[in-house]
Amino acid sequence: MGARSCGRYSPFREPSNFLPVTDHLPAPDDEFEDVLQHLKESRGFDFTGYKRTSLMRRVRHRMAQVGIEAYPDYIDHLQVNADEFDALFNTILxxxxxxxxxxEAWEHLREHVVPQLLDGHGLEDPVRVWSAGCASGEEAYTLAMVLAEALGTDRFRQQVKIYATDVDDEALAHARHASYVERDLQSVPPELQTKYFEQQNGRYVFRKDLRRSVIFGRNDLVQDAPISRIDLLLCRNTLMYFNQETQAKILGRFHFALVPQGVLFLGKAEMLLSHSRIFDPIDLKRRIFRKAPSGPGTTTHFVTQAFAHDRRVEVGPLDQLREHAFSASPVAQVVVSAEDIIALVNKQAETVFGLSAKDVGRPLRDLDLSYRPVELRGYVEQARVERKSLRIKEVEWQRSPGESLWFEIHVNPLIDHDNGILGVSIVFRDVTSARRLLDDLEYANRQLESAYEELQSTNEELETTNEELQSTVEELETTNEELQSTNEELETMNEELQSTNDELQTINDALRDRSSELDQVNEFLESILTSLRAGVIVLDLEMRVLAWNRGAEELWGVRRDEAEGEHLLNIDAGLPLAELRPVVRQALSDPAFMTDVRLPAVNRRGRAVTIRAVCSSLRANDGSPSGAILVMEQLP
Known part of the structure; x- marks a missing residue:
């Protein structure tokens, strides 16, 4: 796509080779720097990171058009004539x-990069793409067509979000209309023109159902925070217009924005030049790179000072912290080395299986744990050979006479970066309570079956009785005295029915009062949710929003009527969905689950913040999970 500088394309001729390592700048000109500082302070456009040679030429060209020679005089002209800013920006950008x-580069991206990128995404996982410097939107809509062809239009609408950014409000307005003339579509294959564009009043308009997945917004690559959790980032023929220091800062922000294994697509006239490798080439010729894993000295050099300050937190002695965290885990866990030697045992495992610190260093086969409550050595060897996790369900252990425990055992291979086996982790999840609950339910079910059989027998007896009564009625009809007696009995029954009707009316009044009380309780609960300053989100078992209070509206900028009924993962509001999803799913499966985490996010103002999120399971009357509750607040 097009080359953009700080969100707009430069008019300068694209070089045919790589970016130079250093900028060939003229001697510093303090008066020219004063012009750049005035533009930054008065209009928020920071051109200080641009290469000076081309920038000075464009500013001098505009000054000649208005008949001004000196830079101080031009600053005065800008202060007096507000329209001059637009003319100057149009000259520079x-x-x-x-x-x-x-x-050719787009074809390679479509055939090789996009399929690999989508292989790691499930049917519900969002696909997030950023087109930095989108200009009038052609690049963003090209991305939409490529992804719609790869996913199909239905999955595209459900999963894909394309964020297209620029600093030019006029260009963004043009892009939002998604309307182009025939000349603009000359490079679009005819079959794609027919499939993705509709003719209206002599123009070609991009499909409205797919247009909703393309989100346009203002973003300055030099000053503004990057969009996070991006799978594919396009910024083509842009970096070459910045000096080397500014390039490094922008690349650092791109590295921060991309997910692990995320892809960066640059223009053919650009090259990554840096002493720290933060991107690995996928196809160097076509300028396609993959985010390199973070390591010491990798991203700190490139991220802006604000980001670096937010992310540098003293975590203390990590080894001791890991040791205590493993030991304090509420789930029994044992780690076996690659040589089948007991390497780690946490306190819960010591309590449940009678292990101690003396057992660390002993072979697994020498411990009772190797065959009780289940033969473990075979599963450990299978996990080591196949390099995949195993789950052993419904393992019963008779720990003592009259006491049975039930476990679900997880055997997980521990694999290093070179696919070598470090060891095997064995986790014993105590499911005794769930098993006992299941037994109780089975017993209750048998009781219900017995009651049903008794009810069936009673029904048969009632049918027999009904037949006998019918015979009696026929006998009573033979005499007038018996008919009179029957009439009196019917009158008595009528009085009883009237009494019953009065009782039903009383019950109906009680139910009406109860309904009114429930309405008051609901209003009370609603007032609680409304009064809480923290953001509260209540989810059902399908992760759809049941409640979204005013605190959540203030935090994320999404109204209650927009959020309620929507799937949590479909709400695009800066929520750290990738980090919240496993926590919420665990709360939906474990009624006793509760956790308190701190996560990076983007609030409704588009600023990067840290939130504290408390997630707990919402339990039904029988103790089973019926949903989840998220309580979030922005930390200072």
Whole structure:
């Protein structure tokens, strides 16, 4: 796509080779720097990171058009004439873009990169893409067509979000209309034109159902925070217009924005130059790179000072912290080395299985644990050979006479970066309570079956009695005295029915009062949710929003009527969904689950913040999970 500088394309000729290692700048000009500082302070446009040679030429060109020679005089002109800012920006930044610009690179991206990128995404996992410097939107809609072809239009609408950013409000307004003339679509294949564009009043408009997945917004690559959790980031022919220091800062922000294994797509005239490798090449010729794993000295050099300050937290002695965290786990866990030697035992395992610190260093086969409550050595060897996790369900252990425990055992291989086996982790999840609850339910079911049989027998007796009564009625009809007696009995029955009707009316009044009380309780609960300053989200078992209080509206900028009924993962509001999803799913499966985590997020103002999130299970009357509750607040 097009080359953009700080969100807009430069008019300068694209070089045919890589970016130079250093900028060839003229001698510093304090008066020219004063012009750049005035633009930054008065209009928020920071051009200080641009290469000075081309930038000075464009500013001098505009000054010549208005007949001004000195930079101080031009600053005075800017202060007096507000319209001059727009003319100057249009001179410095000129949109140059198009659909499928550099077709060979786009073809490689479509055939090789996008399929690999989508292989790691499930049917519900969001696909997040960022087009940095989108200009009038051609690059963003090219991305939409490529992903819609790969996923199909239905999955595209459900999973894909394309964030297209620029600093030019006029270009963004054009992009939001998604309307182009025939000349603009010359590089779009005819079959894609027919499939993705509709003709309206002589123009070609991108499909509205897919247009909703493309989100346009203002973002300055030099000053503004990056969009996070991005799978694919396009910023083509942009970096070459910045000096080396600014390039490094932007690349650091791109590294922060991408998920692990995320892909960066640059323009053919650009190259990554840095002493710290933060991106690995996928296809160097076509300028496609993959995010390198973070390591010491990798990203700190590139992230802005604000980001670095937010993320540098003293965590103390990590080894001691890990040791205590493992030991304090409420689930019994044993770690066996690659040589079948007991390497780690936590306190819960010591309590349940009678182990101690003396057992560390002993072979697994020498411990009763190797065959009780289940033969473990075979499962450990299978996990080691197949390199996959195993789950052993409904394991019963008679710990003592009259006391049975039930476990679900997880055997997980521990694999290093070179696919070598470090050892095997054995986790014993105590499911005794669940098993006993299941036994109680089975017993209750048998009781219900017995009651049903008794009810069936009673029903048969009633049918027999009904037949006898019918015979009696026929006999009573033979005499007038017996008919009179029957009439009196019917009158008595009528009085009883009237009494019963009065009782039903009383019950109906009681139910009406009860309904009124329930309405008051609901209003009381609603007032509690409304009064809480923290954001409260209540989810059902399908992760759909049941309640979204005012605190959540203030925190994420999403109204209650927009959120309630929606799937949590479909709410695009800066929520750290990737980190929250496993926590919420655990709360939905474990009625006793509760956790308190701190996560990075983006609030409704688009600022990066840290939130404290408390997630707990919502339990039904029988103790089973019926949903989850998220309580979130922004930390200072």
């Amino acid at each position: 000129i949109n140059v873009t198009g659909f499928f610009r550099d077709p």
